[in-house]
Amino acid sequence: MLDSFPFYLSLIAVILGVIMLANKIKVAYPVLLVLAGLGISLIPGMPTVHIEADLIFVIFLPPLLYEAAWSISWKELWKWRRIITSFAFIVVFFTAFTIALVANHFIPGFTLALGFLLGGIVSPPDAVSAGAILKFVKVPRRFSSILEGESLLNDASSLIIFRFALIAVATGQFVWQEAALNFSWMVFGGVGIGLVTSYIIMKCHKHLPTDANIDIALTLITPYIIYVAAEEVHSSGVLAVVSGGLYLSTHRMIFLNSTSRLRTVNVWESLCFVLNGLVFMLIGLDLPEIIEGLDGTGIGTAIGYGLLITLALVVSRIISVYAAVFTTLIARNFITVADAGHPGFRGPLVLGWAGMRGVVSLAAALSIPVTLDDGSAFPQRNLILFITFVVILSTLLLQGLTLPWLIKKINMPDPDSIMPEDQMYNKIRRLMAQEALDHLKTNYSTQLQNRQVLQFFASKWENSGAESDDNSLMDEETKTIYLDLLNVQRDLLLKKNKSLVVDEEIVRRHLLYLDLEEEKLGLL
Incomplete structure (x- = not known):
């Protein structure tokens, strides 16, 4: 063997x-x-x-x-x-x-x-x-x-x-x-x-x-x-x-x-x-x-x-x-x-x-x-x-x-198709954003006024819930630009990681975040 x-x-x-x-x-x-x-x-x-x-x-x-x-x-x-x-x-x-x-x-x-x-x-x-x-x-x-x-x-x-x-x-x-x-x-x-x-x-x-x-x-x-x-x-x-x-x-x-x-x-x-x-x-x-x-x-x-x-x-x-x-x-x-x-x-x-x-x-x-x-x-x-x-x-x-x-x-038609896939994706995304926003305002109104992170999330969900003439979340050109930005951030992290002062575990966590962001591009 x-x-x-x-x-x-x-x-x-x-x-x-x-x-x-x-x-x-x-x-x-x-x-x-x-x-x-x-x-x-x-x-x-x-x-x-x-x-x-x-x-x-x-x-x-x-x-x-x-x-x-x-x-x-x-x-x-x-x-x-x-x-x-x-x-x-x-x-x-x-x-x-x-x-x-x-x-x-x-x-x-x-x-x-x-x-x-x-x-x-x-x-x-x-x-x-x-x-x-x-x-x-x-x-x-x-x-x-x-x-x-x-x-x-x-x-x-x-x-x-x-x-x-x-x-x-x-x-x-x-x-x-x-x-x-x-x-x-x-x-x-x-x-x-x-x-x-x-x-x-x-x-x-x-x-x-x-x-x-x-x-x-x-x-x-x-x-x-x-x-x-x-x-x-x-x-x-x-x-x-x-x-x-x-x-x-x-x-x-x-x-x-x-x-x-x-x-x-x-x-x-x-x-x-x-x-x-x-x-x-x-x-x-x-x-x-x-x-x-x-x-x-x-x-x-x-x-x-x-x-x-x-x-x-x-x-x-x-x-x-x-x-x-x-x-x-x-x-x-x-x-x-x-x-x-x-x-x-x-x-x-x-x-x-x-x-x-x-x-x-x-x-x-x-x-x-x-x-x-x-x-x-x-x-x-x-x-x-x-x-x-x-x-x-x-x-x-x-x-x-x-x-x-x-x-x-x-050339089979799809008899189960109600609306295009990207439209269905966006519709559910807007529903999720609105549901989270309503829950935040109803149950955490005091914290929302005092904490900037929660205000950031609220603003993000409000923008996500807004209707757009473009049914796609990102067109291909925007995805390419965003991917380039992620690569720039990776290069920065790798350079910082050469310093003995920077904890590599922190760098890896940020790299994982960038990987997840890049993975999300394939779902948009």
Whole structure:
């Protein structure tokens, strides 16, 4: 392991370079990372990278799911709960069923159980890929919310299918009653364990004498605690982490102070940035090992099977999305739905096309045991692994590279837009200023007359509340000037810091203030 350390260190540098290139040419970085991993794996003398499934499920998956749960809007998640639930469960089940039929019919030696196993592996779309692509194009908020919400749950539903199919392949039988009972425990037990564990952790944050560093450390171990606790009792660790993350996210203002919140966000963004980069690079690097295990089937034939499964995945997802829309149009006559209007054909097409597969699929395929309980080789394991790799690569290249073009081409209007974003921002800002000013004058009138600092705040809020013909807080030229002023102040602080008389801690506090001011420019 120590001998390979320079290789993995260089790998991090390559990942950073590839992501910077992806941002430069406006291509989703998962696409370039997989291709870069493929290229590196073909260089003679490169160390062979062996990916353990537990490495993905235990090390990578919990923090990535936890961070996603913290980032998503609970309000949006609840608003679109019906469509998100249908995508995360019904669409995944339908996709797995379709793949089972296609594999059983077209791939020699594939039983329905093996087909469902493959379907459970490749059915969940990857959230990171879609998020990286949507960063470069503007889509209505509802679509990004649905994709984000789906990604939080579809991993759990697909892994449940995978587990049951694995049992069916290993035992040769499938008991529906036991499966239904186990499914209920995995879903409801996972959610319950996630909520209970996160509640206990929240109380630890709130009542123990923690500081910002301890709070950050607790958030780092929280997803692992939740995941392991759920998996130990054979419920869904994925749903446990998601439910726990959502619960803590909605209560973050209660148990974390402003310093902890600010620092935690920075730490988690950096951590998940590195983890996401690593997992997609590892997908490409694992190709030689996958090909070596491909015995008895020609590479060309195996690629053909992979492309066939990819086609079935794309078509079944698009059909599922339009079927979900059709069901919603019928259901609105009987129940209240989030969107009572007609969605048209463009929105469902985007949701259907945003179905790139990723690291969860590869980890599931790698977790297939090499042998059955009787010692015989697990049927079609190597072919399943190769097909999974082809599906991941082809969906990333096909859909990942064409999705931005598709979004721009169909030019979707935002049906939820009430007013431009900058106008909404300014309106809320004026309301906040007026509320603070009224409270100050009502409750602290005497102090307001005697203290210049409070008078300064009052004047600031009065100016903030004033209407302006310019709806933007700062135009780009003003931002540039203000940024230059901040840099001048930084230079002054750095010069003053050379003096032995000036306390460097004071200088750092002022530098932090300037950093926060510069950070605020990105929000204006």
